[in-house]
Amino acid sequence: MLPHPATDTPLMQDPKNLQGFLLEVQEIARMGSWSWDLRTDCLLFSSPLVSLLDLPRNGRITMEEFITRVHPEDRPRIVQVRSEALSPGNDGYTAEYRVLGKGGVMHVVARGRIERDERGIPRRIYGSIQDITERKRMEEALEVERSYLAGLFENSPDAVVVTDDRGRIQKTNRAFTHLFGYTEEEAVGRRIDDLVVPERLFEEGQGYTADLSRGARLDFESVRRRKDGSEFPCRGVGVPVRLSGGQLGVYCIYRDLTAERAAREELKRALETMEKAWEQTIEALASTSEVKDPYTAGHQRRVAVLASAIAREMGQAESFVTGVEKAALVHDLGKIEIPAELLSRPGQLSPFEFRLVQVHAEAGFRILSKIHLPWPLAEIVYQHHERLDGSGYPRGLKGAEILPEARIIAVADVVEAIGSHRPYRPARSIAEALETIRGESGKTLDPEAVEACLRLFLEKGFSFPKSPA
């Protein structure tokens, strides 16, 4: 016989040492032994149990007394288990129940063995009781976690399917049945690719399955097929997971993109309609101001062409360029508030008349600020006569106080005005206009906008459109 490592040492061969050793082991395992003599109704517990269950120090009580220490809800079951164990033919039992111990409610597992006399009459039951409160607590925590995850899986609005590493379906949720039309019974055991991938995309599906079985994560947009053969655009996410038993599996999540795509299209159409409406509004405003001032007909349109070209030449984003273009198209809109005879009168204006004309910047601001547009048109128009050194009007703003869009329009406005015919003077040449802005660069006009404007005319062959743009 092989020696027992714990008891076959000289130390353990001493009965006193052996008993101490066994008691210590019981204490560590939070368990102990007991025996119940049916003839005397005396229940006897080992000292670790006396302390665990908070029993009388001598460890002796009757069965009735013990039953009062069992949790009231578990008492009927324990009485039942005990009587079943004592019935003929049974030689033992195992039961889990709660007892009211020293530290409150304690979960225990009790094992008992029946000792019978030669006629089969039970004489004694003996066995063990172990405190399993900690294990129970962990089991309960695990159960909470498990039901939480199961709830998430089952109630996910996205279709979720679990497959093994070869793409064979193990489990599906409610949304999967709803989306694809297959019940869980119909789906389990079949290959996911066979079930939901349209034939023409079979290679793609198999590629994804192969990637996933190598442990890759996937996030893709494609088309998948329902049970009735209809197809829908879908987003798929695949995550490799470890299934029970250590086997590699895959969590696949599918989302139907039909509604999302339709909403996106709808939004795009609405935006396009709105953009058209904005453009028409600005177009109508531009025409209105030109009717009033025929001498500057086409002025705003030509400024818009040049100003947007300058903005683009400066490397500005397309949305910025559009803002500049739209603001330039209506920058002199405020002139509709100025008497027509003043705008079309040949000859120099008196200082008073000039102040009247200056009002157009603020008037344009007032009109435009009532319209909700995606660019700060009102403010840009308000500032188009401001100058870097503060010499402009109406507020005498300086440098960075002036919006970049307004600084660009100022340059284009000066070039177009000099190059065109005015009631009070004939048109001068573009060369003259460019000389003027070169001279004002960094003083009244933005140097970067001037540079870009010069490059456009001198290097890139820019010219104003002949007829209204």
Ligand SMILES: [Fe+2]
């Ligand atoms: Fe103006």
Ligand SMILES: [Fe+2]
């Ligand atoms: Fe102008």
